[in-house]
Amino acid sequence: MSIRDALKIPAADITDEWIYQQRRQFVSALALTPAILATGCSKAEPPGAVNLAAISPSLLNSGFVTDETRTLERDATTYNNFYEFGTNKGDPAKFAHRMTTSPWTITVSGECENPGTIDMDDIARKFRDQERVYRMRCVEGWSMVIPWLGIPLGDLLKTFKPTSKAKYVAFETLADRNAMVGMRYPSIKWPYREGLRIDEAMHPLTILANGMYGKKLPNQNGAPLRLIVPWKYGFKGIKSIVAIRFTEKAPTSSWNQLQPSEYGFFSNVNRNVDHPRWSQKSERRISGSEGKLFADRIPTKMFNGYADQVAALYQGMDLRKWF
Numbered sequence: 001m002s003i004r005d006a007l008k009i010p011a012a013d014i015t016d017e018w019i020y021q022q023r024r025q026f027v028s029a030l031a032l033t034p035a036i037l038a039t040g041c042s043k044a045e046p047p048g049a050v051n052l053a054a055i056s057p058s059l060l061n062s063g064f065v066t067d068e069t070r071t072l073e074r075d076a077t078t079y080n081n082f083y084e085f086g087t088n089k090g091d092p093a094k095f096a097h098r099m100t101t102s103p104w105t106i107t108v109s110g111e112c113e114n115p116g117t118i119d120m121d122d123i124a125r126k127f128r129d130q131e132r133v134y135r136m137r138c139v140e141g142w143s144m145v146i147p148w149l150g151i152p153l154g155d156l157l158k159t160f161k162p163t164s165k166a167k168y169v170a171f172e173t174l175a176d177r178n179a180m181v182g183m184r185y186p187s188i189k190w191p192y193r194e195g196l197r198i199d200e201a202m203h204p205l206t207i208l209a210n211g212m213y214g215k216k217l218p219n220q221n222g223a224p225l226r227l228i229v230p231w232k233y234g235f236k237g238i239k240s241i242v243a244i245r246f247t248e249k250a251p252t253s254s255w256n257q258l259q260p261s262e263y264g265f266f267s268n269v270n271r272n273v274d275h276p277r278w279s280q281k282s283e284r285r286i287s288g289s290e291g292k293l294f295a296d297r298i299p300t301k302m303f304n305g306y307a308d309q310v311a312a313l314y315q316g317m318d319l320r321k322w323f
């Protein structure tokens with residue numbers, strides 16, 4: 001089914017109560033975009049969320065699994081980015097064991113009716129995790145195929161009852177200077193921060209992972225709970241989350257703060273918009289043949305191959321401006 005057809009699905013197909021309520025409050029991005037672009041101001045708020053209720057649930061849900069060759073668990077757990085433990089790819093596997101991940105509490109605040117805290121035991125009691133095999137594409141040009149265990153982020157968010165002012169969701173990583181040896185360096189501004197527009201956060205492909213390869217998430221991969229947004233560059237997948245906040249304005253993110261010309265708020269995988277210092281047209285899978293870390297270069301797909309599921313969220317947006 002094309003995106004155009006998907007957007008024509010009638011209201012009768014709406015299955016989700018929360019999304020149904022939101023749809024009256026959301027101005028469709030299709031209507032909003034031209035006005036915002038017309039201002040021509042780069043400081044402007046990004047175009048608003050689209051109405052997920054207008055897209056068929058089966059289309060939203062497709063893409064949970066791929067049969068592409070999986071990255072070896074050994075590589076996915078030893079070639080990491082987790083700057084709190086150092087900037088070398090091997091540092092997180094060496095040093096992340098110093099982080100204590102149990103007990104672990106996440107604070108939820110901002111534009112919601114039920115702010116509060118939730119701990120990992122609550123999450124384990126309330127939600128059953130499911131395996132999702134996703135491609136992950138790092139902005140640096142490598143990619144992996146990883147079997148995550150996780151829960152849809154939207155399912156957790158709904159329990160806090162976001163209000164109509166909740167247009168974005170902001171996330172923060174633990175900042176424990178004793179355990180996190182990389183925090184001595186101002187490589188980025190700590191704590192690590194990320195954000196999503198509310199429709200991106202509520203999209204069923206977006207998960208909070210608590211495991212991989214059928215096991216508990218290793219510390220270096222972001223234990224006990226980290227974000228996975230498979231159509232965005234890997235850095236959006238913030239690790240070891242301790243705070244979630246619903247906001248009305250677009251939240252800051254650490255990479256955008258560090259270098260706004262290189263890392264935009266959306267950071268959707270887009271082969272047509274190069275990073276200022278390198279092309280984004282191709283990638284190298286991790287776990288090549290014959291024990292090599294990298295496989296040969298392959299073309300990068302629009303939205304990392306998830307265009308059918310997510311392109312509707314950005315319809316009408318100038319993706320060069322909103323990169």
Ligand SMILES: Nc1nc2c(c(=O)[nH]1)N[C@H]1C(S)=C(S)[C@@H](COP(=O)(O)O)O[C@H]1N2
Pocket residue numbers: 076079080081082083084137138139173192220221222233234235236237238239240
């Ligand atoms: N807190 C935190 N989260 C983070 C990072 C980080 O440095 N700190 N690095 C990001 C980047 S750049 C990538 S590519 C992915 C890497 O995830 P992985 O190590 O599980 O493959 O985590 C993202 N999440």
Ligand SMILES: [Mo]
Pocket residue numbers: 081138139140233234235
């Ligand atoms: Mo990355």
